[in-house]
Amino acid sequence: MLHRFLSQHSDTLLLLASISLFACVLSLILLPLSIIRLPADFFIREPSPRKALSPIRIILHFAKNLVGGLLLFMGIIMVFIPGQGILTMLFGISLMDFPGKRRLEIKIVKAPRVTRSLNWLRHKADKPAFILPQ
DSSP, X not given: OHHXXXXXXXXXXXXXXXXXXXXXXXXXXXXXXXXXHSOTTTTTSOOOXXXXXXXXXXXXXXXXXXXXXXXXXXXXXXXXXXSOHHHHHHHHHHHSOOTTHHHHHHHHHTSHHHHHHHHHHHHHTTOOOOOOOO
């Protein structure tokens, strides 16, 4: 029965495996680069004021939220499969705009394992550790 299922859905399973592998490789490359590029005081800075939304800004804002949602979804999946699930979710959340986003980011970053992971990456790149709010 399992053999029949696998043979009937081999194309779909291959596509899902390819997407999973691509997402994993992409997160292994882009996430560390993004974390390294952030300033050390990123989590204690006040967010920049919002600018007026032109039609192009609205499209870019929508695209940024869409990519953030996709990364959040992939991060949730990566919690159960190999990959950087928590960091991918944090990156996705940082791209999205929603009420309470900053509090959620800080709560995630203040988790000891996440803080250690982020600062380990920064240490490897000779960057100072993140300064977190008290």
